[in-house]
Amino acid sequence: MSFERTKVLVLGAGYAGIQTVAKIQQKLSRHTLDVTLINKHEFHYESTWLHEVAAGAIEWHHATYSINHIVDTLKTNFVQATVTAIDKEAKKVQTTAGEFDYDILVVALGFESESFGIQGMDEHAHTIVSPETAIAVWEEINKNFNRYLESGDNNDLSIVVGGGGFTGFEFLGELSNTIPELCKELGIDRNKVKITAIEAMPKVLPMFPDHLADYAKNFLKDNQIELMTGTAITAANDQGLMVKVGEEEKLIAGATRVWTAGVRGNQLMEKSFEGVKRGRIIVKPDLSIEGHPEIFVIGDCAAAMNGEGEGARPYPTTAQIAMQMGELTATNIGHIIKGVKTEPFNFIDRGTVCSLGSHDGIGIALGREVTGRRAAMMKRIIDTRAIFKVGGPILALSRGKLLNI
Ligand SMILES: Cc1cc2nc3c(=O)[nH]c(=O)nc-3n(C[C@H](O)[C@H](O)[C@H](O)COP(=O)(O)OP(=O)(O)OC[C@H]3O[C@@H](n4cnc5c(N)ncnc54)[C@H](O)[C@@H]3O)c2cc1C
Structure with a gap:
């Protein structure tokens, strides 16, 4: 033996x-x-x-x-x-x-x-795949908004997001909370900020039924975020993302460019x-x-x-x-x-919840559809459960999100 x-x-x-x-x-x-x-x-x-x-x-x-x-x-x-x-x-x-x-x-x-070979995407767009890349996105937004204070150029306030998938929507949802706060802090008129999301497919969030995806689309509209669907991104450069509309190529301006559409x-x-x-x-x-x-x-x-x-x-x-x-x-x-x-x-399958900022969301959890505050609460429970399963109650209390409910 x-x-x-x-x-x-x-x-x-x-x-x-x-x-x-x-x-x-x-x-x-x-x-x-x-x-x-x-x-x-x-x-x-x-x-x-x-x-x-x-x-x-x-x-x-x-x-x-x-x-x-x-x-x-x-x-x-x-x-x-x-x-x-x-x-x-x-x-x-x-x-x-x-x-x-x-x-x-x-x-x-x-x-x-994964940028699927889109020209210039790796060089000119940020991603959200690690703590380092996520920190870089917020730093870039702050840098550009502060530059606006000197330049007065509205382009410095433009943010363009490639991808209207799960990560794209969750990111845009958080921006709907934090951009007004940043504007207030820097004395910038929120109406001057242009946030655009571009999705190649005609449908967004295909993992959810249409009426839940529509809820998320309306959320963006209510928060002054423009969503372009059925629009292919053809290239990225230091001014924004190039898209094809019909036969025409067009620049969607973005001082901050974030690619969320592929992993x-x-x-x-x-x-x-x-x-x-x-x-x-x-x-x-x-x-x-x-x-x-x-x-x-x-x-x-x-x-x-x-x-x-x-x-x-x-x-x-x-x-x-x-x-x-x-x-x-x-x-x-x-x-x-x-x-x-x-x-x-x-x-x-225990379901999926897509957050839309800290107080809204859509999802299907334990077979039931949830929207709004209930979805946001469900998301915090899911996030906390993941920590509980690995680290038990003490880690879940110190690192989880239940205390924010
Ligand atoms: C913004 C965002 C939101 C998401 N939301 C959801 C959601 O709501 N629900 C959901 O189910 N999924 C979601 N996902 C997807 C989910 O995060 C991934 O499916 C999940 O992280 C995959 O887990 P993993 O253990 O395979 O990899 P990871 O969580 O990526 O872990 C890989 C680990 O390996 C380490 N590593 C990598 N390379 C090396 C190396 N060479 N040497 C040593 N270590 C290395 C990394 O540092 C990391 O710690 C989301 C993803 C993103 C980006």
């Missing part, structure tokens, strides 16, 4: 990675496992709150907590480092803190921005595995990859299919799914150690 502990290496402490580690710590014995968690930052950040940071509604550190709050040092070794390469044949991972080997690998390296899985995926598309790899039902039962890929790097056969589609990339994948992975690691068959992923 071997007394060697199984080496589990978890890459990334976002929703998927931190949930895996939290569940392993709760369920599995340290006498059988040697767990190492590697993450770029010392802290976990709530990606689903980044639009609030980008719109200046909260400070970036309110969307984070120290990973050391979660890690039980008797069971898990946390290393702050950036992963630079994964060698699946040698079972080794290279990082800025050296090389790590593993028996079981969990890849949970999350998402990046992809981590670039390391293409470098490490075969068959990866836009940073996502098709995983087997138990979330391991073909030919490597010891490698689990979860969260936004995974394309987990929602069924079998021709009609099967990959699940969308959401925090809710990432967390459920993390829980299952912890269970399946336990099964591997006991020599039991691993279980397939079965997504339990």
